[in-house]
Amino acid sequence: MGRKRTKSGKIRLAEVAELAGVSPITASRFFRNPEALSVSKRTRVESAAKELGYVPNLAARALASQRTEVIGVLIPSLTNNVFSDVLRGIYDASESSRYSIQLSNTRYSILQEEKLLRLFLAQKPAGLIVTGIDQTAESRAMLDAADCPIVQIMEIGPDPVDMMIGFSHYDAARAVVAHLFEQGHRKIGFVGARMDPRVQRRLDGYVSAMKDAALFEQRLVVTTATPTSVTLGGALFTDLLAREPDIDAVFCANDDLALGVLFECRRREIAVPGQIAIVGFNDLEFMASAVPTLTSVRTNRYEMGKTAASMLINAIEGRRPEHPVLDLGFKVIERQSSSARRSDSRPAVSGAGAANKMIALPSSRD
Amino acid sequence: MGRKRTKSGKIRLAEVAELAGVSPITASRFFRNPEALSVSKRTRVESAAKELGYVPNLAARALASQRTEVIGVLIPSLTNNVFSDVLRGIYDASESSRYSIQLSNTRYSILQEEKLLRLFLAQKPAGLIVTGIDQTAESRAMLDAADCPIVQIMEIGPDPVDMMIGFSHYDAARAVVAHLFEQGHRKIGFVGARMDPRVQRRLDGYVSAMKDAALFEQRLVVTTATPTSVTLGGALFTDLLAREPDIDAVFCANDDLALGVLFECRRREIAVPGQIAIVGFNDLEFMASAVPTLTSVRTNRYEMGKTAASMLINAIEGRRPEHPVLDLGFKVIERQSSSARRSDSRPAVSGAGAANKMIALPSSRD
DNA sequence: GTCGTTGCTGGTAGCGCTGTCAACGTTCCT
DNA sequence: AGGAACGTTGACAGCGCTACCAGCAACGAC
Numbered sequence: 174m175g176r177k178r179t180k181s182g183k184i185r186l187a188e189v190a191e192l193a194g195v196s197p198i199t200a201s202r203f204f205r206n207p208e209a210l211s212v213s214k215r216t217r218v219e220s221a222a223k224e225l226g227y228v229p230n231l232a233a234r235a236l237a238s239q240r241t242e243v244i245g246v247l248i249p250s251l252t253n254n255v256f257s258d259v260l261r262g263i264y265d266a267s268e269s270s271r272y273s274i275q276l277s278n279t280r281y282s283i284l285q286e287e288k289l290l291r292l293f294l295a296q297k298p299a300g301l302i303v304t305g306i307d308q309t310a311e312s313r314a315m316l317d318a319a320d321c322p323i324v325q326i327m328e329i330g331p332d333p334v335d336m337m338i339g340f341s342h343y344d345a346a347r348a349v350v351a352h353l354f355e356q357g358h359r360k361i362g363f364v365g366a367r368m369d370p371r372v373q374r375r376l377d378g379y380v381s382a383m384k385d386a387a388l389f390e391q392r393l394v395v396t397t398a399t400p401t402s403v404t405l406g407g408a409l410f411t412d413l414l415a416r417e418p419d420i421d422a423v424f425c426a427n428d429d430l431a432l433g434v435l436f437e438c439r440r441r442e443i444a445v446p447g448q449i450a451i452v453g454f455n456d457l458e459f460m461a462s463a464v465p466t467l468t469s470v471r472t473n474r475y476e477m478g479k480t481a482a483s484m485l486i487n488a489i490e491g492r493r494p495e496h497p498v499l500d501l502g503f504k505v506i507e508r509q510s511s512s513a514r515r516s517d518s519r520p521a522v523s524g525a526g527a528a529n530k531m532i533a534l535p536s537s538r539d
Numbered sequence: 540m541g542r543k544r545t546k547s548g549k550i551r552l553a554e555v556a557e558l559a560g561v562s563p564i565t566a567s568r569f570f571r572n573p574e575a576l577s578v579s580k581r582t583r584v585e586s587a588a589k590e591l592g593y594v595p596n597l598a599a600r601a602l603a604s605q606r607t608e609v610i611g612v613l614i615p616s617l618t619n620n621v622f623s624d625v626l627r628g629i630y631d632a633s634e635s636s637r638y639s640i641q642l643s644n645t646r647y648s649i650l651q652e653e654k655l656l657r658l659f660l661a662q663k664p665a666g667l668i669v670t671g672i673d674q675t676a677e678s679r680a681m682l683d684a685a686d687c688p689i690v691q692i693m694e695i696g697p698d699p700v701d702m703m704i705g706f707s708h709y710d711a712a713r714a715v716v717a718h719l720f721e722q723g724h725r726k727i728g729f730v731g732a733r734m735d736p737r738v739q740r741r742l743d744g745y746v747s748a749m750k751d752a753a754l755f756e757q758r759l760v761v762t763t764a765t766p767t768s769v770t771l772g773g774a775l776f777t778d779l780l781a782r783e784p785d786i787d788a789v790f791c792a793n794d795d796l797a798l799g800v801l802f803e804c805r806r807r808e809i810a811v812p813g814q815i816a817i818v819g820f821n822d823l824e825f826m827a828s829a830v831p832t833l834t835s836v837r838t839n840r841y842e843m844g845k846t847a848a849s850m851l852i853n854a855i856e857g858r859r860p861e862h863p864v865l866d867l868g869f870k871v872i873e874r875q876s877s878s879a880r881r882s883d884s885r886p887a888v889s890g891a892g893a894a895n896k897m898i899a900l901p902s903s904r905d
Numbered sequence: 906g907t908c909g910t911t912g913c914t915g916g917t918a919g920c921g922c923t924g925t926c927a928a929c930g931t932t933c934c935t
Numbered sequence: 936a937g938g939a940a941c942g943t944t945g946a947c948a949g950c951g952c953t954a955c956c957a958g959c960a961a962c963g964a965c
Contacts, residue, residue: 185951196915201953211913228661232601233951236920241598251627254620261617264644276642278630295594403825432825439830459769459798464805551921562945567923577943599921602950 193221245293262478306330322488338499346378358422365426366401406433422450450511465509559587611659628844666851688854712744724788731792732767772799788816816877831875
């Protein structure tokens, strides 16, 4: 209150400079590059800022310096557990830095992504994190022309825009099928929802592995564009069973679906893994706790987010990574739900996840 | 490329104005309040902007107008399913508006919250969404002094800072206990993790309801500060059973714990609900799909986020809500896991969630 | 002792946009 | 017809900060 528009008590850099007995520009430098100041001025500015409770005006800084300290993040979904892990990594890595995260949701639409990208780039972000490798040509052109570092996350592929961190969903799916073959399963169904590019590549991996073994049949695949859910897993599995009652394993494109399949098996009194094996994807926490424990593919989502943000921040500050493309690999976590066909179906009573055996398969680089 | 620092082809408002044959200020008005322009100028500016691909410079706008179009959101966790639903609502509501969301994670620390609040407020956000009602005195003072609308979400309580939207966790917990009493359960355990203020109030509600029936015993309560997980649900339930083997129901502070308890029962071959009833909290999607289907408390998380953001945006634009405190209520969704003690334990075979019966209990206003 | 070099500091001039206010043309009222 | 009221437009100044460059002192080399 009081004067109407006179900055209402706001502390500006000039005030700090005055109290510290230096010029505004010197005070400014303190916040951007303290090393450049003499020790005496540095401490003077520091204590003046503290005393006045100075907080820089980011808008003015952005306007004057022609760049922001914002990292734009484009992800397809906020609902998905997978992305919340990635996001947590991104936020954790950015927290100790000066950069703030600007999040936008493309809702799995590459056109929406293109629109958001245009908006983001106009604000000159310090860096950009985008999901996947399936941008529109227009988006790709904008990314190529952008004058900030960019990280593509979630998967790796040829021809990165800049940096890239992820793993091969295709190879991971092939590893799952290989594991199921090893355990004696032959008639392996595939259940997938929300067929985004990454799920599609998992399907491709499954198809190729099945074809390699001359075991592929189109009827073994049940997919839908509907967003994923546990309930949907049960429904899709029901469809699959109607088509192919003598199936002996189900590869689910994610863990929610796998849980839904497990419940549906319980409802139908189908023994797992005795009659049917189940494998999920992502290795969410509950997989190790289910009865029977559920086999899944561990992907390093938190690490992916965290590494992506660190790489990006380093690149923004001029420290380019040695390897701009980072394959984080995956691991098939073998649990009870997919153990060998011949084994009896009595679930082991040992603690959840006690007997996890892991097969590590970093997807092939490049 | 080309000129080094000359705005590298950036389109400014002045360019648009020139092409449209109007003054820059008129062009500016077009973007903020198109109604104020004559139709002819409006269309001229519109097409000029489109032709040039003009995107406003937000930093300049913020600097000149002394306010940003940023809504700050403070939540305690990114991991939690609960918050991802709320966030989705917030993002959905903000998407069609000019406001962008700035998210920060307090990690369940009110001191961290205070620090973030100070940072946020210094940037003059257009509005603020904060979680809960347990701020530090300092935070509270800052919120009271803030000159922007504020919404507190997740719960309701006395003495709102400004607007408030949520429900009574205390009443919800009492309703759960009442439901269990109705079904003939008496020895009801409580299992809770990450005892944040809202979980604490659920515990308080449970305790008061149990005391009202003279059935409360401290040994029935098992809690931990550890973050929640399905596995943890099994572990806490194991502890509870060790203390009180003849328990007949478990009220879990959230659904992950409930799922963990269910799996642990299956592992121990305890019939649900035949021997033990299970109730969760939040009604995540999988609850309706589990075998048996799991009773839970439905809270309108997505709606909470969406409504909070809409209310906030309306308030920012001068349209204050009629009722600044909004109780979204809750519903105890009765499912198989808590049906009457006397009933046999054969799970109904009907589709998941088919036989949901709902008891609606909007928590008492004020 | 002079010159160049380095390290630190300050002055000037905007960044792109909007708040304020004044001015204009038009319409409506009496 | 005269004036008020309204709707529409533009000029000016400045938001708070930083890029750029100049200046100054201190130091070492010759």
